[in-house]
Amino acid sequence: MPIYLIRLAQVHESFRKVELQALADLAGVSLQFIKYDDNSPYCIVNLPSDSAARKVITRSILAQGIYELWGEGSTYDTLHDSIHDLSASKWSKYQTASFRFTVEGYQGGKSAADQRTIIDSFSYIALKGQPRMRDPDVAFRVFEAYDLNVSEPKYFYFGRFIAESCRNEAKKTYDLKKRHYISTTSMDAELTLLTANIAHVAPGKLFYDPFMGTGGFPIACAHFGAVVFGSDIDGRTIRGLGGSARRGQTGKMDVVGNFKQYSLESSYLGSFVSDLTNTPLRILPIDEDYTKGYLDGIVCDPPYGIREGLKVLGSRQQLLDTERQSHQDQYMLPGYIPPKKPYSFTALLDDILAFAVATLVADGRLSMWMPTANDEDIELIIPNHPCLELESVCVQAFNKWSRRLLTYRRLRESEVPEGALEAVKRDYEQGTRASDLNDFRRKYFQGFKEFESMKKEFIRMKAGPPRELDAEVPKR
Template sequence: MKQYLFIFTQTHLDFRIPEFSSLCQLFGIPDKSGEICKDDVLCTIELEPNHVAQLLSRAISIKSVYEIILQGSDYGDICEQLKISSEKFRVFDSENQSWALRIRPYGLKHDISQTNEMIDELVELLPLNKASVNLSNPSIEFSLIEDFSQNRNQKPVATYFGRFIGEGHRSWISKFSLKSRKYIGNSTMDPELALIQANLVMARPGAIVLDPFCGTGGLILPASHFGATTVGTEINYQIARAEGVSARMGEGKLTANQSVLANFEQYGIADKFLGILIADASRHSLWRYGENGIFDAITTDPPYGVREKGRKVGNKKRKPHWTLPGSAHEQHYPEKQVYGITQVFLDLLNLAAKVLVISGRIAFWYPVVRNE
């Protein structure tokens, strides 16, 4: 095992630990999420190198990871350690290796002349003779990482000298950007959160994932990106079939090229999309479930009645202006009634209890008024 420095992103801090923990479970590696502090950007964790690679292959909340070579109180301490650490650098010092050096202060900015002075001094101290410098494409990227995140009074919490291992997959957020997505609706889920949610439910090849309130498919897209086969139900015909006016200002009517399937095609994962059923998520008999469940995960964003109304199939009270006699209207078009928020979430949990496999997962959004 080696000691690694994890640098987390500054967005959606609440999801850092759950995402890390889910990925540990997904890859069957020891869950070290207990060592992460929700409010710290930098965190040191001891792990096997291949486990770090596995985490990086899926993580959205991890920005980057470094293998720690030296750890000290401040820059001066690291310089002193470098003078007596030639043994630790022997593995990097061969003719077929090249290196570059970066200075990365977190929570403080050095001016350019100070950075250059530090680089000059560190280059002098680095015990490397055979490996050559290559600034554009080095085989090893060393970094001096100073953690000023807690104390902005010029004094770092800790300073590390490390080797860059890799980055998380922030690039997927742009890949799934709503700006370039073919079909979006009023409440299409933000791609960063949708990707994190797909990690929380451990979407993976071989898994079948359901979104009972599927909308434009914003939550099942990343699940399929991770290899899961996905299916959704949506009660609103126009949303499910991408008909009517586009949610994009000024775009006018939706065209035949815009649909939930077109979104899957856009990202090259149409083979992972089972389809979208126009159906009422409160009708659980839609699914034939045995004792063992049918879905490995549910990922969803139910209607809260703010941007998207909650509706379910049911009878309205007869109104005086209705012209059809008796109960004839009940057979005419399926009627819809208001679907109250408490019932939405009760139904969702009951659905999960019935259709999820043992140890299957559900991740859903729930509106909270923080003061209450």
């Protein structure tokens, strides 16, 4: 099987292999990792053909391009020997083609004169065609990998260019700085597109976001060809009253306007105001017919309940008949805000999984973001469900906490152990305050601060006593 080098972006390292594998699975391509390191942008893989390589890489967000690997080595001498051993039989195919030859350094580089000397050292390939920097018939690249603050490369690769990814164009197109309508919780466009890839979004599939906000995830899914819709507990955000328009934009800014901005309105089915516990979507009981899900995927970033506690639609207390009638009379009026009550964060996560089991088709994906602490003593447990298989966990680290992208696959009926659904029933936190019902929120404001104070105390003790206490300075 041919060997290929994938030039990766050196960002979101824990997402890179997961995305490549997801794209290979989506394309029906066999992908084998030969060499991969989180600290390197170079990944060596086996793929069946150039066509398979294009299918995997062209919609990648964390790869830059893919090359047929012609040689590698720790010095230029070993690189040239490797090229003779691995690719000598391929040279004649490109001898009369127009070509481009470039040198790229990672964490280092060479001057233009040195690059010309390097290119000349490959003259044994005997390329007789015309050099052409734009649209050549074939392009070759030398990759030099450096250690930081080291002037000489530590490793070299040489490859024939196959295809570039959509990374640069997609990031530029969907950059939040250019989006007409956003909110404070709008997720970075790169991560929404990446989530869509990991969730196996594809043309003709139906995807749903139950916490859509200003529509970031549905827009990313629509970009890759899916038909999308969403909901949110706050209808003002959907209608354009809960976000902010970019300076200089005129007219009403709302979720529909965002789809129009990218000419994706034909992929947008619409939205509604709801939460998962009061959803109008059809929920099919598992014991009625396991096989009749209708969603191909669910992508979402649930609220973490940090700035304000999690809520669902409903009243904190039992309403009198007159109060209930008052809400029923007013809910259709413009500006009506329905009452809300506190909600358990653990219950929220479990409700998402239960909803996914009840609505996803077999092998459908749920890709859900979840917060956690960076300290293992207060790390939140990954939720599970016997009808879902956890496929991948990707981590985006911040200072005191991280968030993980959890991707589940809905199991087929034959894969679910008998009696497994009985284990789903569980008890949740009780209370009326936001922190009582949200373990992460409580630990964010308490546990993290205690951990930080303990860390500062440890650093102080390790540094020793203050300088003025080491010895008493005699007075003059």
